[in-house]
Amino acid sequence: MIRRVLCYLGLMLTAGLLIAADYSLPAAYWDAPRAKNQSGAMHNWSDLEQNLRPEACAQCHYEQFDAWKGSLHAQAYSNGMVGQFPTIGHTSGNRCLSCHAPLQEQAYTDAEDMMASLQLKLTHPEAVDADADLERMADIPLRHTGVSCAVCHVRDFQRYGPPRAGSSKTGHIKTDVHGGFRASRDFEQSNFCASCHQFPQRRAINGKPLENTVREWEQSSFASKGITCQACHMPFRRHLFRGIHDPETVRKGVSIKAWRNADGMAEIEIHSTGVGHAFPTYVTPRVVVKASALDHHGKPLKTWAWDIVREVEYRQQWVELRDTRIMPGEKRRYQVDAPPPGTSSVHFTVQVIPDYFYRGLYQRLLQQQPDELSKKLLQAAKKHTHETEFTLFEQTVRL
Ligand code: HEC
Ligand code: HEC
Ligand code: HEC
Ligand code: HEC
Ligand code: HEC
Known part of the structure; x- marks a missing residue:
């Protein structure tokens, strides 16, 4: 009997360890993120799988696209931000882009690149095609799509996302498309939003950083109840991101x-x-x-x-x-x-x-x-x- 109980305990411990061995996002996930790989291409993938525009993702993930396109994340390359760039210059502009359009593929290469992008913004204010038509947006740079799909989900062409709905399986998951994906519970944590919605404490003003949303949340009863940013701003994983503008x-x-x-x-x-x-x-x-x-x-x-x-x-x-x-x-x-x-x-x-x-x-x-x-x-x-x-x-x- 005792032996059986011990055996049981052993099994439970191993199961516990297996569940605890979650797959974490790479530590440098938000560090000068790059969506493509070194060579800039995946030779055995279709053009569609290699295309990082949100309209491309929409061909298979329409629900997420449809919600996201109405969010402010899709508008983050905004007139009010870029209107300040001719004065502050493209190097400072790139620092602003580190939250508003943070992929290396979205950064300005030089002043000329920036000015061309601003001219285009005036003549083509729409950043994405609402009907997810790929052709119509082919000439608009990815930076105009702001905080778009690839910003949160793609590094070195690999897709990262939460575990499948209803599953706890993490790590590499095989599928027929885009080399499968890497599932991590990190996507379900409030900290996932921190790199853009929380400033470090060392930049505090009167004890509180200029952006202090994650700390404010941690000190609220929502944190102890496990009600995350996603629970309110992405209910049922819907990519709405609605806030004070709604x-x-x-x-x-x-x-x-x-x-x-x-x-x-x-x-x-x-x-x-x-x-x-x-x-x-x-x-x-x-x-x-x-x-x-x-x-x-x-x-x-x-x-x-x-x-x-x-x-x-x-x-x-x-x-x-x-x-x-x-x-x-x-x-x-x-x-x-x-x-x-x-x-x-x-x-x-x-x-x-x-x-x-x-x-x-x-x-x-x-x-x-x-x-x-x-x-x-x-x-x-x-x-x-x-x-x-x-x-x-x-x-x-x-x-
Ligand atoms: C040709 C269709 C297709 C295209 C294009 C495509 N995907 Fe996928 N994607 C899939 C399939 C199929 C899966 C696997 C779904 C499953 O098995 O649960 C998947 C899975 C994912 C997942 C993981 C979902 C989860 O449960 O965590 C993410 C994140 C993702 N894709 C993001 C993207 C992004 C971002 C783009 C555009 C840059 C994109 N995909 C383009 C078909 C596609
Ligand atoms: C600001 C970051 C962010 C952006 C931008 C974003 N996502 Fe997500 N996405 C998430 C997070 C976080 C989750 C997991 C939410 C959760 O578990 O509550 C998620 C979940 C998903 C899933 C899994 C959905 C499911 O029901 O299981 C897919 C697929 C996906 N995103 C695709 C996309 C596509 C396509 C776009 C662009 C149209 C996009 N995402 C834009 C953060 C983002
Ligand atoms: C890569 C940076 C980045 C990440 C990651 C990110 N955001 Fe944002 N978010 C922004 C920016 C920039 C804006 C402002 C867009 C604009 O209006 O120009 C914004 C706007 C918002 C808004 C709209 C606020 C309003 O004024 O109404 C909400 C809500 C929001 N984010 C929630 C989230 C949540 C929840 C997460 C995590 C799942 C997240 N964001 C992750 C950069 C980010
Ligand atoms: C740490 C991330 C971060 C950086 C860096 C950043 N922003 Fe933002 N910015 C945000 C977030 C988050 C919001 C949304 C907050 C809100 O709704 O007020 C925002 C909102 C804005 C808005 C109002 C909404 C819009 O897009 O019209 C402007 C303008 C803006 N930022 C300009 C800038 C400029 C200019 C810089 C560089 C000097 C910059 N930002 C750098 C995160 C950032
Ligand atoms: C219990 C639900 C809930 C949770 C949890 C939550 N929010 Fe909100 N959030 C709201 C509501 C409601 C608003 C609109 C009222 C407001 O602006 O304060 C909002 C507004 C916002 C705004 C708009 C800007 C502003 O000045 O208010 C941003 C950005 C935002 N939330 C980000 C986040 C992030 C990041 C987290 C996680 C650290 C988070 N929220 C957690 C409910 C929530």
Whole structure:
């Protein structure tokens, strides 16, 4: 009997070890990543298997393509970013590309290469073909596709991905196409997003790096419950990557109510129930809570405004002016005190301005009289920052 129990334990231990021996992504996965191999070709593969454009992947992975093409990852080679490049030059531009289009195949070779790419961006603003037509995009460089499929999934032509749905098998998996793939659980971890969504602690401003999303998540209850970035931003592995630019996503993340309290005053509460990090996580959006006291004709008598923001400014170095963001699980109340006589109701709105910081930045850059090309790109980017603004919540409270 004892021997049988020991035997059992032994078996379980071996099984445990086998499961624990997961296949990890190469340590240099995000280090100057290169999607092709040294020779730049796989001689026994079809043209389609060698093609790194997202439209090529779409021929067999249409679902992922269809979701990704609407995400900001597909727009990461943006007007607002490249409009700054003629001024800062292609070497600095390449540093920006290390997150916005990080493959070696996407980098600028020289200033001329960069200027040609910017001209093309003006005449061909679309980076991908929505119908996944390969021919139509053949002349557009891969860098225009930003954070595209190959950025996350291809190194040395090898495909890397999560274990097949419902399977725990990791390591090399054979298939008929593109030499199979390498399955790793690393794809299911929040850390997978860190190389672009988390700055190192040594670059902290007031104790917190400019981008601190992964640390904020680690400190939230979502981390201890195993609810990863992917669980919220790629539900059921769908490549949606929706965030503050999507009203529905924001509505699902916070619950808001407004009411007349026991003292007869109007109050609004924002409860962060489903945001896995600070709301908002970056220094660029701004959420504005507004209240206006109205008389019985609906005429405004007084207004109040509160900003939900981490405001930073560049003065030789970055300084934090204030941080009023709402942390995961936190309930924040704003109360209208001393409404003027004659107030019959209070109207609340919550406005989301996802690109608040950039709007001001583009305005300042345009005032510095940039070259013609930058001007066109930055004007388009500035216009876009107005289009992304939306009202999250609106309610009138009678007093
Ligand atoms: C000719 C069809 C075809 C093309 C083109 C193609 N793939 Fe695949 N891909 C497959 C097949 C088939 C599998 C294996 C699926 C399986 O057996 O579970 C696969 C598997 C994968 C996986 C692993 C999926 C998982 O479960 O983890 C990834 C990631 C992947 N491909 C990415 C890409 C990318 C990125 C591109 C474009 C650069 C691409 N593929 C182009 C057919 C294709
Ligand atoms: C920002 C990184 C990123 C980009 C860009 C990206 N993926 Fe993925 N992909 C992932 C992650 C992470 C997973 C695993 C998600 C999970 O397990 O929750 C995944 C999973 C997959 C899978 C397995 C899906 C399944 O249901 O098992 C395929 C196939 C795939 N991606 C193909 C693509 C294709 C094709 C594109 C481009 C249209 C693309 N990916 C763009 C990160 C990315
Ligand atoms: C290679 C760098 C890179 C990786 C890896 C990456 N991202 Fe991103 N992500 C970006 C960039 C750059 C943007 C901004 C795109 C733009 O608007 O120009 C972005 C934007 C987003 C947005 C949209 C934010 C908004 O303002 O609405 C979400 C959500 C997001 N990423 C989630 C993820 C998740 C989840 C992962 C991991 C599975 C991930 N990203 C991995 C670079 C990356
Ligand atoms: C460490 C990764 C990283 C680097 C390096 C980086 N960015 Fe970004 N950038 C991001 C992420 C992530 C977002 C999305 C955050 C958000 O929605 O505010 C973003 C958003 C932006 C946006 C607003 C969205 C858009 O694309 O229009 C601009 C403009 C921008 N970055 C410009 C730059 C410039 C210029 C540089 C180089 C000086 C640069 N970035 C370097 C990660 C990076
Ligand atoms: C519990 C769900 C949840 C988890 C987990 C989560 N997010 Fe989010 N995320 C949201 C919601 C909801 C929003 C929209 C509200 C907002 O912007 O804060 C959002 C917004 C964003 C944005 C938009 C920019 C901004 O300033 O808010 C980015 C980028 C982002 N998430 C990245 C990540 C990354 C990276 C992780 C993992 C470290 C992650 N998220 C984990 C729910 C989640």
